Amino acid sequence: MTASPRPRRKMSSAGRFWLLMGVCLLLGGVTGGVYAWLEDTGDLPGPVLSALILFVIFGLVIAGTVWWWIRADEAVREAHKWAWYWGGSIGMCVGIGALMLAEAYGGDAPVPAGATYSSLLIAGASLVLLPMLIGYGVAWFAWWVSKRV
Numbered sequence: 001m002t003a004s005p006r007p008r009r010k011m012s013s014a015g016r017f018w019l020l021m022g023v024c025l026l027l028g029g030v031t032g033g034v035y036a037w038l039e040d041t042g043d044l045p046g047p048v049l050s051a052l053i054l055f056v057i058f059g060l061v062i063a064g065t066v067w068w069w070i071r072a073d074e075a076v077r078e079a080h081k082w083a084w085y086w087g088g089s090i091g092m093c094v095g096i097g098a099l100m101l102a103e104a105y106g107g108d109a110p111v112p113a114g115a116t117y118s119s120l121l122i123a124g125a126s127l128v129l130l131p132m133l134i135g136y137g138v139a140w141f142a143w144w145v146s147k148r149v
Contacts, residue, residue, distance in 0.1 A: 087139025088132045095128035
């Protein structure tokens with residue numbers, strides 16, 4: 001007599017989300033650690049190999065995101081779409097506005113010592129991305145609170 005197989009439990013949407021976040025955190029940590037180690041030893045790969053590595057890692061992250069999105073229910077999808085549209089858009093306006101003000105009124109400000117062109121580009125991109133992420137988080141929270149009340 002064979003034992004009947006136990007039915008597989010479906011993972012909850014929250015469980016899939018935290019699994020995806022954990023995998024992304026692990027991939028980001030390993031990638032950052034390897035890059036820091038290579039930079040410290042002076043053995044950085046060339047730009048083509050670096051681009052290929054980033055392409056593979058970003059592809060894995062996008063594949064994980066698609067896996068999560070396909071399995072998310074309608075309410076979760078709507079909350080994320082609404083939060084990215086409203087929160088992300090408002091955050092982007094804040095970030096771009098800050099860059100415009102910095103350009104208009106901070107033209108004579110000294111550049112930090114040791115700053116490179118690429119580090120300044122990353123700082124500018126971060127100045128736009130960070131308010132977008134904050135706006136998304138606030139809007140996502142507001143969407144769920146508005147549906148619970």
